[in-house]
Amino acid sequence: MLKKLIAIFFAGAISSAQAQNLEEFTVENIHFHMGVVAAFAEVVSMDVKQIGLSEMFSEEEATKWEPVVNHIAERNGVKAYRENDFLVTDLFSPSRTNGLTLFLIYKGDTLEKYNALKKRKAELIANNQYDESGRREIATGFGKLLDYSDDVINRLIASNGGQH
Numbered sequence: 001m002l003k004k005l006i007a008i009f010f011a012g013a014i015s016s017a018q019a020q021n022l023e024e025f026t027v028e029n030i031h032f033h034m035g036v037v038a039a040f041a042e043v044v045s046m047d048v049k050q051i052g053l054s055e056m057f058s059e060e061e062a063t064k065w066e067p068v069v070n071h072i073a074e075r076n077g078v079k080a081y082r083e084n085d086f087l088v089t090d091l092f093s094p095s096r097t098n099g100l101t102l103f104l105i106y107k108g109d110t111l112e113k114y115n116a117l118k119k120r121k122a123e124l125i126a127n128n129q130y131d132e133s134g135r136r137e138i139a140t141g142f143g144k145l146l147d148y149s150d151d152v153i154n155r156l157i158a159s160n161g162g163q164h
Helices: 002-022 030-045 059-075 110-126 132-145 150-160
Strands: 051-053 079-083 102-106
Touching: 030 051, 030 059, 030 102, 059 079, 059 102, 102 110, 110 132, 132 150
Parallel strands: none
Antiparallel strands: 051 102, 079 102
């Protein structure tokens, strides 16, 4: 009996760690991803951050888990916005977001600020001004919305800039 309990414990611990590393959204690890949403909902609610980003989901996964995300947001007095067209900037590699969906956790006018950045990026692109300076403008604006320090913003741009 003791051997079975030990085996179950180790199997559970290993499968949970593996599931989180594989970024597969299954019953075995969705608690981790919803925990991330809950943590962001709490810090946004307490005005520690303006916006929080969930992990990326496929369209099907986003539909499946959207009611849970909305419940977590409501419970914390914030809002969740399903984003199917994520603002790609030089902060993050586009390969992490292309074709995927995430949830923005926010309150107040933060969603309007986010959408204004998306609109500004589109304007820069339309006017052939999405050059190094324009890219930096959008990435820095998004980094500030995420409440990243200047050092973090600069580091992320340096490591991801020019990939899209």
